[in-house]
Amino acid sequence: MMADKSSGDNEKDHTEEELLIMSKTLIASVWWTKEMGERLKLLRGEESMASLAKRAGCSYQSIQHLERGEYTVEERKGLKPSVSWEKLEGICKALEISVEDFLQVQLVKNPRKITLIG
Numbered sequence: 001m002m003a004d005k006s007s008g009d010n011e012k013d014h015t016e017e018e019l020l021i022m023s024k025t026l027i028a029s030v031w032w033t034k035e036m037g038e039r040l041k042l043l044r045g046e047e048s049m050a051s052l053a054k055r056a057g058c059s060y061q062s063i064q065h066l067e068r069g070e071y072t073v074e075e076r077k078g079l080k081p082s083v084s085w086e087k088l089e090g091i092c093k094a095l096e097i098s099v100e101d102f103l104q105v106q107l108v109k110n111p112r113k114i115t116l117i118g
Contacts, residue, residue, distance in 0.1 A: 043102075
């Protein structure tokens with residue numbers, strides 16, 4: 001729900017989500033959440049972190065930090081934790097799951113181009 005613009009309040013109600021359709025090639029990183037870390041751990045199952053890291057092409061420490069939600073550097077700087085798109089793709093490929101399924105989002109293929117009229 002949008003705030004009434006006539007009241008001078010231009011802030012959006014935080015219950016509304018916005019949709020942006022763009023090419024995956026434009027995404028450099030994704031904000032990482034503790035829920036994503038829990039999902040990663042669940043999907044890894046009995047496989048060791050080191051084994052998954054090797055298959056995903058990243059370090060054991062990366063998997064460890066992602067699963068545990070340890071973001072000390074980002075938190076000290078006041079930044080939201082993130083993971084690079086390349087690293088996320090590597091991890092998902094190793095887990096044999098699509099990035100879209102891991103993120104629990106729907107992939108839109110070949111959306112029609114929208115022409116702005118202005």
